[in-house]
Amino acid sequence: MALGRGWTLAPRPSCSFLGLCPRTARRPTSAPSPWRQPLYRAATSFLGPEGQAFLEENTEVTNTGNLTPEIRLRLLTPRCRFWRERGDLWPYSDPYWAIYWPGGQALTRYLLDNPDVVRGRSLLDVGSGCGATAIAAKMSGASRILANDVDPIAGLAASLNCKLNNLDPLPTLAQNLLDSEPAPWEVIVLGDMFYDTDLADRLLQWLRKCMWTHGTRVLIGDPGRPQFCGLGIHNRLEKLITYSLPEPTGEENYSLTTSSVWNLQP
Numbered sequence: 399m400a401l402g403r404g405w406t407l408a409p410r411p412s413c414s415f416l417g418l419c420p421r422t423a424r425r426p427t428s429a430p431s432p433w434r435q436p437l438y439r440a441a442t443s444f445l446g447p448e449g450q451a452f453l454e455e456n457t458e459v460t461n462t463g464n465l466t467p468e469i470r471l472r473l474l475t476p477r478c479r480f481w482r483e484r485g486d487l488w489p490y491s492d493p494y495w496a497i498y499w500p501g502g503q504a505l506t507r508y509l510l511d512n513p514d515v516v517r518g519r520s521l522l523d524v525g526s527g528c529g530a531t532a533i534a535a536k537m538s539g540a541s542r543i544l545a546n547d548v549d550p551i552a553g554l555a556a557s558l559n560c561k562l563n564n565l566d567p568l569p570t571l572a573q574n575l576l577d578s579e580p581a582p583w584e585v586i587v588l589g590d591m592f593y594d595t596d597l598a599d600r601l602l603q604w605l606r607k608c609m610w611t612h613g614t615r616v617l618i619g620d621p622g623r624p625q626f627c628g629l630g631i632h633n634r635l636e637k638l639i640t641y642s643l644p645e646p647t648g649e650e651n652y653s654l655t656t657s658s659v660w661n662l663q664p
């Protein structure tokens with residue numbers, strides 16, 4: 399398991415997976431628009447019962463140390479074996495879904511506190527990870543939700559986390575949508591997705607297309623990562639709110655103390 403150095407604000411090194419650099423999706427896709435695809439992968443069938451049992455054994459259900467105690471999540475915590483175990487013993491892709499990133503925390507808190515932003519609207523969560531933001535959208539009354547993450551195990555994690563919060567599993571899609579034509583989502587949310595310069599540039603181009611073509615509203619949760627600040631789009635970003643990060647999240651992310659939610663303008 400490669401521990402990438404590209405994650406500028408590498409979290410606490412004592413965890414074998416923290417400090418990892420989330421993999422950017424390079425595979426092109428000609429996937430049809432998810433808007434026209436009513437059926438999505440049943441994420442729970444992806445790993446089979448043994449794989450699912452492995453994930454459950456090696457994660458912990460928690461609702462502490464982050465900004466959204468009302469949502470229970472299965473995460474990698476200091477009490478889990480792989481917090482210290484060699485990462486290369488982990489048999490699957492790097493478990494970014496097992497970390498609740500600061501950008502996602504802020505975005506999720508914002509949706510829970512401002513349900514009107516998504517109530518009755520269709521919503522796409524790009525890079526959904528553990529699924530917390532999509533879950534908050536569901537709790538806040540979004541009409542149709544798709545949790546999209548290039549890692550299919552993230553889809554499974556989102557489904558497990560839905561169950562933990564007494565929700566039916568949300569539709570998930572493990573495809574890179576950045577190479578496909580934008581579908582008419584009313585809201586697109588992105589938590590901590592601007593961690594890699596190439597990915598950030600591609601995301602921005604694609605999001606602009608979504609806004610121009612369909613008038614989609616784009617909400618971004620980001621703790622001020624250099625790749626986000628370096629996009630040079632300050633004049634197109636409206637800061638909606640800044641949250642102080644809880645101590646454990648701050649510790650795991652070195653010097654981060656705050657995370658903000660931004661409204662991206664076309």
Ligand SMILES: C[S@@+](CC[C@H](N)C(=O)[O-])C[C@H]1O[C@@H](n2cnc3c(N)ncnc32)[C@H](O)[C@@H]1O
Pocket residue numbers: 420421422423494495497498499500501502503524525526527528529546547548549552573574575576588589590591593597
């Ligand atoms: C830093 S994590 C953020 C997860 C979650 N939003 C949060 O804030 O906790 C980034 C996630 O984006 C996913 N990802 C990377 N490139 C992607 C792409 N092009 N489309 C969808 N997901 C992608 C990764 O697999 C990873 O789960």
